[in-house]
Amino acid sequence: MSELLRLYPAPKKLSLQEGRTALCGSFELYAEDAQTSRFAAAIKLMERMEDAMRRLPRRDEGAVAESSTKLRLVYEKERHPQGYGLTWDGAALTVVCSEAAGLHYAAVTLEQLIVRNGLVWEHFRIEDEPDFPVRGMLLDIGRGKIPKKETVLALIDRMSELKLNHLQLYMEGFCFDYPSYRESFPEATPFSAEEFRELDAYAKERFIDFVPNQNCLGHMWPWLAKPVFADLAEHPGGQPTPLSFKLPPTTLNPTDDRSIQLVKTMFDELLPSFSSSYVNVNMDEPFGLGTGQSKPRADEIGVGRLYLEYAEKVIEIIRGHGKQTLMWGDIVTKHEEVLPLLPKDVIVLDWNYEDHTSFEAHCKLLSESGRTFYVCPGTSTWSAITGRTDNMLANISDAALQGKIYGAKGLIVTDWGDTGHWQPLCASFPAYAWAAGLSWQLEQNSDNRAGMERFVSESMLRDSTGGAGKLLLELGRYYRLENSTLENTTYTSYLLHRGLSSKEKLEEDSQWMVKLLVQIGGRGIPFALDYRYEEMQEWLSERESELSRISLDTPDGDLVIQELSNAIRLIRHGSGLHRYIFRIGLPDVESELQWLNRLHADLTETIEAFNRLWLARNRPGGLEASNRDLYKLLGQYEERIRELNSESGSLTGN
Structure with a gap:
């Protein structure tokens, strides 16, 4: 009805x-x-x-x-x-x-x-009435893309229309203007305390809890990359891998008192800008924990206890501000022996972003252990340009179902910015709406995809044609034509970041990626591919045609259309890069050179649009890091074009 x-x-x-x-x-x-x-x-x-x-x-x-x-x-x-x-x-x-x-x-x-x-x-x-008391979203502003204040204000308005009541802006770098560390990050364009206070008040008027967020163990590479903090790393010279290279240091040394002092100063300066009773300290994915400078302590008490020992110090800092701790659950669910020892006032955030893995096991574990916990699925848009729609729908649906069965108190949909945060904000609108519907009333909305699609079109984008919601959902299905086994990304996105390569090198990379994923806790499935190039070109043309027909009556309507247009162009460019690497219809040097020149011209225009569109919604500080791989690819095109021109000249005697 x-x-x-x-x-x-x-x-x-x-x-x-x-x-x-x-x-x-x-x-x-x-x-x-x-x-x-x-x-x-x-x-x-x-x-x-x-x-x-x-x-x-x-x-x-x-x-x-x-x-x-x-x-x-x-x-x-x-x-x-x-x-x-x-x-x-x-x-x-x-x-x-x-x-x-x-x-x-x-x-x-x-x-x-x-x-x-x-x-x-x-x-x-x-x-x-709602099924989940807490219904929210987390937007990653820690991978370079720090939005303008106006962008967040508009996002809060959309959240209010969806009856969402919890917002986090995820931070792992200098996203907030910490007075004590300002001189170490001259390139940053962070939020100020005044801006956070304004956002806090605006959200509160709309019954949205604006929750402070700062990672403080893993994901600390922006800090550890600075010379003044470098020796605080678990692996100051980089984390060893099974291969011949090291990963950049990302994890603080939990046994160094200076690490906890850094964290204390950060929270002492951040938290006064927020009225929320909660703080997300994150502490997820502390890669290499217990294998570097903290190894003696880990050998003595175990990695799980080492983690808990540090966590308790962070939790005490949060308590000192009269607030309650939220933290990711990947470590405490892996080291079940420490779960009963975790302070009872901590709320565990159980995350999972792939539809092949259910929330059921962790929800059951957390429920039986008496923990208060939230389920945290994802938008599936990061490292995917326009998303992975079917994965998103299934992932959020499973989170809501298992969360309700096992008594989760909240559902927070996460919108990450891995590998440069290339996805336009509107690509995540269907995920925001789907998560809002299922967390408000699971039974009434689990079969209501048509209602969600219509809401995205009519309310979030005010499309007079009614086709925008369907278009956004379909844009997140291009990965079907890749037939790739890559996880947490699309093959097209992977190629654009990977750069100019060869079929043989891609297959070789597949093997070391398996080893690396296994080391950091991934499934490690070998890379497989059955890319449908011609079908992809037809699919992209259909989406471009659909985009040309929508009409958006929002203040940023023209900007949304430009963002989606450039996202489609980026996908098309990735398919063109695939054609080059696999030499589809490129039998000789002349055809190869012609295609490379075309790719170079197209990427030049795509980057110009990417930069302009980024600055329309976001601060400039992270742009250089985000577009770095695009400029790298552009340089590779130029180098290869010079090589082919030289070869062509030699063959003709010029």
């Missing part, structure tokens, strides 16, 4: 009554409880609805502008704090709630009813 009212997320219960009546042009408020704070919230509800009416292109026939609709506000103490009831019988619109949060979500539903249905409504009764 929610389809009839075009609501997303679909509410818990919706029943239609006999009759269909128009709203009037204004409201007359009747509040049973005139307590000042609640009455003020009710007035704000009324103002929001009237504002939504004014945004309609025209009033529906039957709306009576000179009279008013009776708006009854009823408070029920027993109702879920985030729940609400709505009834429209033609005579009055009744809103029932127990807390201001419930009133807010009622307002979100009413605004959507007005915007998507106009002013003439079927008579209805809604009883609604």
Whole structure:
């Protein structure tokens, strides 16, 4: 029935009554409880609805502008704090709630009813409340792409429309302007304390908890790359691998007191800008932990206890600020012996981003151990340009299902920026909406992909043609034509980052990638490929045609179309690079040279657009790191073109 009212997320219960009546042009408020704070919230509800009416292109026939609709506000103490009831019988619109949060979500539903249905409504009764108390998203700003404040403000507005209530901006570098370390990062363009306070207040008005986030054990390479911090690494000279090279140092030495002092100073300077009661300290993927400078201690007590020993120091810092710790669960679920020893006030964030692995085992473990935990699937857009749609849908669905079965208190969809954060923000909109729907009401939304797609089109992008949601979902399916076994990425993205190569070198790289993945905990599946080049060209042309037909009525509508256009162009370029490497239709030096010149010209224009579009939404500080592989590939084209021109000249005697 929610389809009839075009609501997303679909509410818990919706029943239609006999009759269909128009709203009037204004409201007359009747509040049973005139307590000042609640009455003020009710007035704000009324103002929001009237504002939504004014945004309609025209009033529906039957709306009576000179009279008013009776708006009854009823408070029920027993109702879920985030729940609400709505009834429209033609005579009055009744809103029932127990807390201001419930009133807010009622307002979100009413605004959507007005915007998507106009002013003439079927008579209805809604009883609604969320499955997961915490429903949120995490946006990676630690891999270079630090958004402008305005970008985050717009994102918070979209979150509010989806009834999401938790936001984290993931940080692993100098994303916040830490006064004590400013001189070590002159190239950075971080958020200031004032900006974070402004975002915090803006989010709070929309019942979104803006949670501070800073990694403080693994993923510390931006800090460890600086000479002043280099000797704090677990492996100061780089982490050894089974191969002939080392990985850059990424993990702090947990046994060095200076490491915890660094972390303390960071949190002491960061946390005053946030009103949230929570902090995500991350502490995930501490590669090489216990194998470098901390090896003597690890040999004495074990890697799991070593991790816990350090974690307890970090948790105590957070407690000192009167806040509660969130942390990723990859280490405590791997070292189950330390799980019972983890302080009870810690909330474990269980993450998994591939659809071939279920959340079930970890959810069961965490539930049986009495832990408070959230499930954290992903958008599947990172290292994929426009995403991996089918993986995303299945991954988020499994997280919601297993989380609900085993009592997870939250679902947070993660949007990472691995390998340069090339994906446009809108590529993640379907994932945000899908996660919002399933975390609000799993049963009512698990088969509601059409509703999600329509919401992305009509509400998130305001596409008058209604095709934008479908296009975004389809753009995330190009990886089907790659038929690659690569995980957490697409073959096209891998090629563009890998650069100019040969078929033989790609196959050789596949073998060492297996060894490396196994060492850091991956599945280590050998790289396989059955790339459908001609089908890819047809598919890309179809998507370009679909993109040309959509019409977006948002302030950034033109920018969204340009971002998607350049993303498609980047995918097409990757397919052209594949054609070159595998010499598809390139039988001689002349044809090879002609194709390389074409690739060079195309990549030059693509990079120019990439840089311009980046700066439209984001700060400049991380751009150079993000586009580095594109410029590297451009240089490889130029070098190879010179070589072929030289060879061609030798063959002709010139």
